[in-house]
Amino acid sequence: xxxxxxxxxxxxxxxxxxxxxxxxxxxxxxxxxxxxxxxxxxxxxxxxxxxxxxxxxxxxxxxxxxxxxxxxxx
Amino acid sequence: xxxxxxxxxxxxxxxxxxxxxxxxxxxxxxxxxxxxxxxxxxxxxxxxxxxxxxxxxxxxxxxxxxxxxxxxxxxxxxxxxxxxxxxxxxxxxxxxxxxxxxxxxxxxxxxxxxxxxxxxxxxxxxxxxxxxxxxxxxxxxxxxxxxxxxxxxxxxxxxxxxxxxxxxxxxxxxxxxxxxxxxxxxxxxxxxxxxxxxxxxxxxxxxxxxxxxxxxxxxxxxxxxxxxxxxxxxxxxxxxxxxxxxxxxxxxxxxxxxxxxxxxxxxxxxxxxxxxxxxxxxxxxxxxxxxxxxxxxxxxxxxxxxxxxxxxxxxxxxxxxxxxxxxxxxxxxxxxxxxxxxxxxxx
Numbered sequence: 356x357x358x359x360x361x362x363x364x365x366x367x368x369x370x371x372x373x374x375x376x377x378x379x380x381x382x383x384x385x386x387x388x389x390x391x392x393x394x395x396x397x398x399x400x401x402x403x404x405x406x407x408x409x410x411x412x413x414x415x416x417x418x419x420x421x422x423x424x425x426x427x428x429x
Numbered sequence: 430x431x432x433x434x435x436x437x438x439x440x441x442x443x444x445x446x447x448x449x450x451x452x453x454x455x456x457x458x459x460x461x462x463x464x465x466x467x468x469x470x471x472x473x474x475x476x477x478x479x480x481x482x483x484x485x486x487x488x489x490x491x492x493x494x495x496x497x498x499x500x501x502x503x504x505x506x507x508x509x510x511x512x513x514x515x516x517x518x519x520x521x522x523x524x525x526x527x528x529x530x531x532x533x534x535x536x537x538x539x540x541x542x543x544x545x546x547x548x549x550x551x552x553x554x555x556x557x558x559x560x561x562x563x564x565x566x567x568x569x570x571x572x573x574x575x576x577x578x579x580x581x582x583x584x585x586x587x588x589x590x591x592x593x594x595x596x597x598x599x600x601x602x603x604x605x606x607x608x609x610x611x612x613x614x615x616x617x618x619x620x621x622x623x624x625x626x627x628x629x630x631x632x633x634x635x636x637x638x639x640x641x642x643x644x645x646x647x648x649x650x651x652x653x654x655x656x657x658x659x660x661x662x663x664x665x666x667x668x669x670x671x672x673x674x675x676x677x678x679x680x681x682x683x684x685x686x687x688x689x690x691x692x693x694x695x696x697x698x699x700x701x702x703x704x705x706x707x708x709x710x711x712x713x714x715x716x717x718x719x720x721x722x723x724x725x726x727x728x729x730x731x732x733x734x735x736x737x738x739x740x741x742x743x744x745x746x747x748x749x750x751x752x753x754x755x756x757x758x759x760x761x762x763x764x765x766x767x768x769x770x771x772x773x774x775x776x
Binding site: 382390391398399401403406409416417 | 584
């Protein structure tokens, strides 16, 4: 349950970061630069980060099982 | 999962990631510096995106078109660089309409058009006023080279097509897998529920939900810099949000039902309804309504203009790659959950 709440939390934090960053006018100009290529960079980064966060979560579940198994045997 | 599927998935994603960013853009008209046209000499700067004004200086022509019938040629051209040219156009007192357009033409880029609204002052309007001096039949020569199509406002961010749209396609595939296993879980002999099928259904829906979130967030960012807002009241966007919330409710329902058998039964029924709702809200409803998001008013998801062959060459591999990746992650999720169950039963 603890880890399950982490994923939405990460996305909310990510969203909050983008929201707060866009409040500064500098961000606006940054994203409009050179034909909005920066928007593509942002979108690709979101996809990558999202998938990595999910893989991290899967990894944690395996780790927990491994730990349990070790604890049970000794 | 077979190894060749994993290798295929990696190859497709690598191809899509590289070429969604690698391919050039087709040239297009960016803006004109003129805000108001008046009779007499008009001097302004015509700027293009990815154009070759300097390279093809010899064949460059710039026009002001009026109602696309009468055309006035720029008689003074001063090329600054490949994307900028200063022009001077002489306009008479009497013209046929106030629908101004700007176009440039050269041998490399073909015809590029700037369709920005521009003011006017001091003209007399009279229907059918032509211009015999500048013979140019607003021909639409297309760019012959390879490049993603230029669209005003979107410009380079058309490359997002290869990142944002596959998220939704992957979600559809994963939710379909979940739907099929939910039906199969219920379709067992009376009074019994197949727990393994329930596990597969929930694993697929969990990964589908991740792709749904990615689709929403990437779409939100793209919307911010295309339509100017993080969220617009578009039927497709609101439908996607409702689908997201429905699938979140699916997992809340699961976690609030401790009894395994009851949980499997309830969530299977819920999942079937959720899937039907998803198809209706994301694939059926948006086509009967108006909105900003592409794929509206009875069109298939993309018109010819939205998705030309250069985009297809990257878009389809990207979709296939992300769908395989989604399936791969779903299999991992399922196997880990299976192990966890096994593990719990042992202890």
